Amino acid sequence: MQRADVAVSFDGTEGPRGQAYLRRPASHVQQQSQGRPGPSPALNGPGPGSGLPFMTFDLASGSGSSAPLSHISGYGGSSSIGGYASFEDEPPLLEELGINVGQITQKMLNLLNPFKVDPSLHEDPDLSGPFLFCMIFGIAQLLSGKLHFGVILGWTSVASVFLYLLYNLLAGRNGSIDLYRCVSLVGYSLVPVAVFSMISIFLPKTSIFRYILGAVTVLWSSNACTNLMILQVPHGGDFRSLIAYPCALIYVAFSLLVIF
Known part of the structure; x- marks a missing residue:
């Protein structure tokens, strides 16, 4: 038939x-x-007794592999294909961005000690800590009703360039300091100013304690920044006063932002 x-x-x-x-x-x-x-070998009918041709969609037979999709794409399994590692082998996001939280914490605690500054902690400079303290300083000012984010970042950059030029002129052949390290030292020395800014939120503007705390903050930050900079080169103590004076001017300007 x-x-x-x-x-x-x-x-x-x-x-x-x-x-x-x-x-x-x-x-x-x-x-x-x-x-x-x-029916034709390339066509699979939908069932017996039907003459309508249909294409096959058997992916496993067409690709010649019956491996699960997770092993092929590299997701969801411990194996890797094509150079893509699993999620367990990926480094943390902060490590990829170059942000060392432990190192930032150690530097901050070191600067909060006004009697002893360890310069060895600042041999590896970074900008993550200074940016964080500038943001804390700006947020504290914002809570006081003053918007100073641009002023803080701008003054920090200008002060770092000024100290970089002055320090290299004074050091001469004894050594030099790069701009990246100078920005890191100036930014980390803002820790006492950031603390003063947060405390000043709860102090009345006409309080005498506010001015006393501002003067202590200037001495604290200036001394920390000076010690960190003169210890970068041998015989740096010979021009300590020449470095301390511009450092004091820088942190006086930051303290005036908080007071007024």
């Missing part, structure tokens, strides 16, 4: 009542279908 294959036409031709109609295939298609007892 011969069966006649039919196919659905999608060429836009409509049959009666505007519906798609079934048409018989060409003669050479009928001959091929009569000469073969079953």
